[in-house]
Amino acid sequence: MEFEPVIGLEIHTQLATQSKIFCSCSTRFGAPPNTNVCPVCMGLPGVLPVLNQKVVEFAIKLGLATHCEIRLDSQFARKNYFYPDLPKAYQISQFDRPICENGWLDILVEGQTKRIGITRIHMEEDAGKLLHEDGEWSYVDLNRAGVPLLEIVSEPDIRTPQEAKAYMEKMHALVTSLGVSEGDMEKGHMRCDANVSIRPVGQEKFGTRAEIKNINSFRFVQQAIIYEIERQRDDILDGHTIVQETRLWDADKKKTYSMRSKEEAHDYRYFPDPDLPVVHFTREWVEQIRSELPELPEAKLQRFIQAYGLSAYDAEVLVNDRAVADYFEAVANLGADPKLVCNWITSELMRVMNERKVAITDTGITPDLLAELVRLLQEKTISGKIAKTVFEEMLKSGKQPSKIIAEQGLSQISDESAVLNMVREIVEANPDQVQQYREGKTKVFGFFVGQIMRASKGKANPEVVNQLLKQMLDL
Numbered sequence: 504m505e506f507e508p509v510i511g512l513e514i515h516t517q518l519a520t521q522s523k524i525f526c527s528c529s530t531r532f533g534a535p536p537n538t539n540v541c542p543v544c545m546g547l548p549g550v551l552p553v554l555n556q557k558v559v560e561f562a563i564k565l566g567l568a569t570h571c572e573i574r575l576d577s578q579f580a581r582k583n584y585f586y587p588d589l590p591k592a593y594q595i596s597q598f599d600r601p602i603c604e605n606g607w608l609d610i611l612v613e614g615q616t617k618r619i620g621i622t623r624i625h626m627e628e629d630a631g632k633l634l635h636e637d638g639e640w641s642y643v644d645l646n647r648a649g650v651p652l653l654e655i656v657s658e659p660d661i662r663t664p665q666e667a668k669a670y671m672e673k674m675h676a677l678v679t680s681l682g683v684s685e686g687d688m689e690k691g692h693m694r695c696d697a698n699v700s701i702r703p704v705g706q707e708k709f710g711t712r713a714e715i716k717n718i719n720s721f722r723f724v725q726q727a728i729i730y731e732i733e734r735q736r737d738d739i740l741d742g743h744t745i746v747q748e749t750r751l752w753d754a755d756k757k758k759t760y761s762m763r764s765k766e767e768a769h770d771y772r773y774f775p776d777p778d779l780p781v782v783h784f785t786r787e788w789v790e791q792i793r794s795e796l797p798e799l800p801e802a803k804l805q806r807f808i809q810a811y812g813l814s815a816y817d818a819e820v821l822v823n824d825r826a827v828a829d830y831f832e833a834v835a836n837l838g839a840d841p842k843l844v845c846n847w848i849t850s851e852l853m854r855v856m857n858e859r860k861v862a863i864t865d866t867g868i869t870p871d872l873l874a875e876l877v878r879l880l881q882e883k884t885i886s887g888k889i890a891k892t893v894f895e896e897m898l899k900s901g902k903q904p905s906k907i908i909a910e911q912g913l914s915q916i917s918d919e920s921a922v923l924n925m926v927r928e929i930v931e932a933n934p935d936q937v938q939q940y941r942e943g944k945t946k947v948f949g950f951f952v953g954q955i956m957r958a959s960k961g962k963a964n965p966e967v968v969n970q971l972l973k974q975m976l977d978l
């Protein structure tokens with residue numbers, strides 16, 4: 504039997520506000536435990552929450568960017584449950600009147616655009632953090648309690664693990680380019696719950712879903728869903744029925760495992776929070792925010808394709824990280840060939856970013872340096888191979904490429920008479936191979952090129968070598 508997966512994601516993104524959602528405590532990451540706290544976010548009795556206006560503005564921004572309807576009278580609700588990291592025993596969230604509804608986001612997968620519906624986006628507060636540092640004790644850190652989040656709930660429109668990854672990446676690109684979130688995955692600024700079910704191909708009714716909680720990377724969302732689809736398929740083929748449950752992803756074992764079943768699921772007893780008034784704002788404010796939106800990734804993608812002649816794939820890779828897109832434009836605007844610049848970013852620079860886990864602005868290679876390197880390559884002062892050497896040296900020393908080339912004598916040798924001497928030497932030193940070549944074994948041509956390049960330490964201009972070598976061998 505053939506099965507089709509059905510997937511819906513709930514993404515939580517932490518907002519880039521200075522202060523928390525209902526008090527003026529700092530949201531700064533990495534402060535000593537329980538130093539960014541006050542009676543409001545510690546849940547002490549007798550205090551009242553006051554809504555941070557910036558959170559509403561960020562929610563509207565994201566709502567507009569995802570084509571949502573914006574509710575002018577949205578409401579906060581209490582989601583009741585007990586946990587040691589939640590001192591009030593309820594989370595302030597939104598329930599039946601969320602601020603944004605009925606939007607969509609387009610994703611690009613294998614060259615195809617696909618539209619994923621967005622059911623709702625709502626504002627809520629984060630909980631604290633539990634630290635299980637030794638065997639005996641657990642500690643509660645409330646610095647994160649009250650940090651603002653947006654929860655973005657998708658329609659069950661996603662059909663493959665790859666689409667889920669693309670959707671999460673696209674959402675990340677969107678919130679970071681809007682400035683709504685810093686999007687630092689290492690700090691947990693974007694987490695998602697993946698709802699996964701499968702159904703026989705052709706069946707309209709959805710299967711029973713499992714919800715995989717708290718996935719914190721693009722790679723893990725894809726891996727967890729791949730695993731989960733397999734698990735459900737095996738279970739069904741073994742004659743079991745899928746139970747609705749919450750599962751967790753174990754990144755080391757690459758497996759999901761059950762956390763609680765539906766029977767144990769919480770009944771959150773949502774009700775409107777009596778401490779917070781309905782969130783009223785005007786249509787004019789919404790329109791003002793719309794008029795101030797920056798260029799969105801979608802528009803940037805089209806512009807990169809048209810203005811710089813990039814492929815949709817290349818443009819997408821650049822646009823997915825706002826800092827990378829800005830960097831690319833800075834280098835291209837310094838007169839370097841856009842396609843070459845894109846190649847250097849997506850291969851060399853992104854490798855360095857991954858290895859060192861740094862942003863493109865922190866690799867030490869400034870736009871000026873890369874632009875100069877690419878120009879030297881374009882002007883054929885250096886070959887592609889030498890350019891890589893120069894790049895590595897730039898990473899180490901931060902020196903200008905022209906300086907490195909001068910210091911190490913790396914300029915490409917294009918002067919015909921100089922190259923001709925090298926070619927002649929190698930040809931004369933290898934009479935057997937010359938014989939073979941002239942008898943029709945033209946494959947040995949590559950042998951000669953290799954020898955000449957080696958003799959010149961990679962500096963001979965390959966085009967000139969090819970041309971002169973061919974002339975000499977074809978005599």
Ligand code: ADP
Pocket residue numbers: 509510511512513656657658659660698699700709710711712
């Ligand atoms: P809950 O509040 O229990 O998490 P929701 O109805 O809000 O439930 O749905 C949460 C997510 O689950 C949404 O993203 C939705 O698209 C997705 N979803 C709902 N039903 C299914 C299903 N049968 N298979 C996969 N995903 C589903």
Ligand code: MG
Pocket residue numbers: 513696714
């Ligand atoms: Mg859910």
Ligand code: ZN
Pocket residue numbers: 523526527528539540541542543544545649
């Ligand atoms: Zn506080």
